[in-house]
Amino acid sequence: xRDRTLKYLLVAPAVLVVFATTxxxxxxxxxxxxxxxxLNKPGSLDQYIGWENYTWAFLYEPAFWNSVTVTAIYTxxxxxxxxxxxxxxxxxxVPGGRFRSxxxxxxxxxxxxxxxxxxxxFRFMFNPxxxxxxxxxxxxxxxxxxxxxxxxPVLAFAVCVMADVWGWIPFLTLVLIGGLASxxxxxxxxxxxxxxxxxxxxxxxxxxxxxxVLAVVIILKTIFSLKTFDQIFMLTNGxxxxxxxxxxxxxxxxxxxxxxxxxxxxxxxxxxxxxxFLTYAYARYVFRKN
Amino acid sequence: xxxxxxxxxxxxxxxxxxxxxxxxxIADREFLVxxxxxxxxxTTTMRMIAGLEEPTDGEIWIGDQLVNDALPKDRDVAMVFxxxxxYPHMTVYDNIAYxxxxxxxxxxxxxxxxxxxxxxxxLSGFLDRKPKELSGGQRQRVALARAIVRTxxxxxxxxxxxxxxxxxxxxxxxxxxxxxxxxxxxxVYVTHDQIEAMxxxxxxAVMKDGVxxxxxxxxxxxxxxxxxxxxxxxxxxxxxxxxxxxxNGVFSSADGTPMxxxxxxxxxxxxxxxxADDVTAIDKGQGFTDAVVYAYENTxxxxxxxxxxxxxxxxxxxxxxxxxxxxxxxxxxxxxANLYLFDPESGLRLRDTGVRDNRSR
Ligand SMILES: Nc1ncnc2c1ncn2[C@@H]1O[C@H](COP(=O)(O)OP(=O)(O)O)[C@@H](O)[C@H]1O
Ligand SMILES: [Mg+2]
Numbered sequence: 001x002r003d004r005t006l007k008y009l010l011v012a013p014a015v016l017v018v019f020a021t022t023x024x025x026x027x028x029x030x031x032x033x034x035x036x037x038x039l040n041k042p043g044s045l046d047q048y049i050g051w052e053n054y055t056w057a058f059l060y061e062p063a064f065w066n067s068v069t070v071t072a073i074y075t076x077x078x079x080x081x082x083x084x085x086x087x088x089x090x091x092x093x094v095p096g097g098r099f100r101s102x103x104x105x106x107x108x109x110x111x112x113x114x115x116x117x118x119x120x121x122f123r124f125m126f127n128p129x130x131x132x133x134x135x136x137x138x139x140x141x142x143x144x145x146x147x148x149x150x151x152x153p154v155l156a157f158a159v160c161v162m163a164d165v166w167g168w169i170p171f172l173t174l175v176l177i178g179g180l181a182s183x184x185x186x187x188x189x190x191x192x193x194x195x196x197x198x199x200x201x202x203x204x205x206x207x208x209x210x211x212x213v214l215a216v217v218i219i220l221k222t223i224f225s226l227k228t229f230d231q232i233f234m235l236t237n238g239x240x241x242x243x244x245x246x247x248x249x250x251x252x253x254x255x256x257x258x259x260x261x262x263x264x265x266x267x268x269x270x271x272x273x274x275x276x277f278l279t280y281a282y283a284r285y286v287f288r289k290n
Numbered sequence: 291x292x293x294x295x296x297x298x299x300x301x302x303x304x305x306x307x308x309x310x311x312x313x314x315x316i317a318d319r320e321f322l323v324x325x326x327x328x329x330x331x332x333t334t335t336m337r338m339i340a341g342l343e344e345p346t347d348g349e350i351w352i353g354d355q356l357v358n359d360a361l362p363k364d365r366d367v368a369m370v371f372x373x374x375x376x377y378p379h380m381t382v383y384d385n386i387a388y389x390x391x392x393x394x395x396x397x398x399x400x401x402x403x404x405x406x407x408x409x410x411x412x413l414s415g416f417l418d419r420k421p422k423e424l425s426g427g428q429r430q431r432v433a434l435a436r437a438i439v440r441t442x443x444x445x446x447x448x449x450x451x452x453x454x455x456x457x458x459x460x461x462x463x464x465x466x467x468x469x470x471x472x473x474x475x476x477x478v479y480v481t482h483d484q485i486e487a488m489x490x491x492x493x494x495a496v497m498k499d500g501v502x503x504x505x506x507x508x509x510x511x512x513x514x515x516x517x518x519x520x521x522x523x524x525x526x527x528x529x530x531x532x533x534x535x536x537x538n539g540v541f542s543s544a545d546g547t548p549m550x551x552x553x554x555x556x557x558x559x560x561x562x563x564x565x566a567d568d569v570t571a572i573d574k575g576q577g578f579t580d581a582v583v584y585a586y587e588n589t590x591x592x593x594x595x596x597x598x599x600x601x602x603x604x605x606x607x608x609x610x611x612x613x614x615x616x617x618x619x620x621x622x623x624x625x626x627a628n629l630y631l632f633d634p635e636s637g638l639r640l641r642d643t644g645v646r647d648n649r650s651r
Binding site: 186189194197200208211 | 375393436
């Protein structure tokens with residue numbers, strides 16, 4: 001057999017798997033987004049209605065806009081908080097920094113937990129009767145002693161953000177430690193000798209050199225925040241009301257709970273648009289020259 | 291501008307001693323070179339002066355100030371790092387301007403000073419480039435310009451020429467020398483290259499294993515080495531060192547071959563030092579003793595003969611027209627006026643003991 005044919009034959013199984021699990025569902029969902037697409041209505045999966053699902057979402061569905069707002073706020077908060085905490089931790093833990101490496105292995109623990117598990121455990125922690133955090137916050141901040149965290153829209157949102165930040169800090173920290181460690185030490189020392197204070201060294205030398213890694217981290221985290229589903233599902237299930245209903249959760253609810261698979265597909269494709277931009281930006285940074 | 295004093299400076303990591311109880315007084319405007327093989331503690335000494343490394347013991351004075359507890363930024367020094375430490379995200383201009391910016395120099399003063407520093411190192415045409423768009427020699431000059439853009443109390447240079455190719459190194463060496471005489475700022479310069487040390491220094495401190503072996507002018511350490519280490523480290527080729535003994539005014543190598551008449555007391559074990567320039571190669575039977583040519587090298591400017599004599603190798607420098615064949619038997623004569631004697635045990639120069647070499651008189 002010629003090498004030319006052989007190489008295609010060898011990658012064929014992988015291509016098939018990707019096609020069956022990714023490309024095909026993607027195409028199918030795009031098709032469905034232009035149909036009536038009700039699971040409980042026979043034939044509706046082939047009943048085309050043009051852009052109606054899309055216009056419906058934009059024009060007649062406050063719940064859609066609610067989930068967009070929730071997702072946007074959730075994304076901004078989690079990205080900013082996670083990045084800031086991770087950067088602070090990375091600065092402390094970078095080799096040659098203040099702390100030695102033993103701590104770094106502990107860091108990975110939260111990341112080893114699945115988002116669903118994080119959701120469940122935070123739900124327990126904030127249980128009004130036997131939740132550890134609930135009790136702890138009650139003792140530390142007495143006015144919060146009697147609040148029922150997950151029943152209050154704002155607090156429930158805060159708990160969701162907290163759980164997300166907690167779960168993502170380790171990964172971001174490790175990536176940033178890698179980024180910091182690859183900054184040539186001589187540049188930092190040169191700046192000190194040149195007369196820069198610790199803060200100036202950070203601002204003028206460390207941060208600009210960390211920028212590419214930081215950009216990748218922020219883009220990546222944004223993608224994951226926008227997609228958040230399982231944690232929210234286990235923690236608040238979008239509630240109370242729709243206070244913590246992210247887009248993914250909204251899509252799930254419409255598609256699986258209400259059986260509006262056509263409408264859900266169209267919203268899912270609306271979400272694809274920002275994702276494409278972000279993924280493109282991410283790829284640009286990761287595969288950039290030099 | 292200031293004098294610098296290191297007093298009993300010591301740096302230990304655990305039980306490992308990097309710099310051992312080092313004391314040097316560097317005069318205002320002096321160019322001091324720390325010279326020694328790799329790993330002898332040169333960089334560590336320099337980093338302690340800069341404040342990048344904390345001394346385990348001892349004091350560092352810059353001018354009349356004890357700076358042990360001062361941050362690097364408050365020591366008013368400028369440093370050229372071995373790998374230059376240029377800021378990769380800044381242009382050449384911003385690199386050079388950084389020490390001024392960070393010290394809140396008025397804006398209108400920055401540009402002319404950067405221009406002047408760039409001119410001094412012939413970089414004016416490259417101010418808009420990033421460091422990665424420059425050659426090794428140009429990067430080195432950016433690092434230099436960044437150091438001279440201010441007038442610090444003290445320059446620190448850590449093997450600034452070691453990353454350049456041989457030819458560039460020689461020309462940059464001359465530029466450095468010119469610049470240092472022009473600027474007249476106290477300088478501590480680290481190198482493992484004895485030619486750099488000899489050519490640039492007002493004084494050289496030869497270091498080994500964290501200890502200063504000898505501190506003196508280039509002439510002093512070349513003409514008057516204090517011990518075997520300094521004798522063997524300075525000079526190219528290194529000084530010939532022959533183990534042997536002295537009896538009745540004759541030095542004989544370890545296997546009993548008489549090599550040179552010497553006006554010194556008898557001694558059963560001694561190391562004789564003689565530079566390649568102080569050995570003459572002539573025809574067989576014409577010299578003090580005969581030797582066999584082990585290798586003949588012609589460098590163009592002169593010739594180097596490695597000969598076997600009394601069971602030991604001796605390097606002889608001849609003029610450029612000297613021609614000898616390998617395995618040829620020739621005669622050699624050592625210049626009795628320029629011999630050094632060392633104690634093979636301690637490595638110390640024999641001066642004021644019973645045995646003395648002619649150079650010590
Ligand atoms: N941070 C450190 N920890 C332990 N040992 C070190 C450290 N820095 C340098 N050393 C050791 O100290 C010795 C002197 O190092 P250095 O001053 O860099 O030598 P040089 O510049 O003369 O080549 C070396 O043996 C080196 O391994
Ligand atoms: Mg060094």
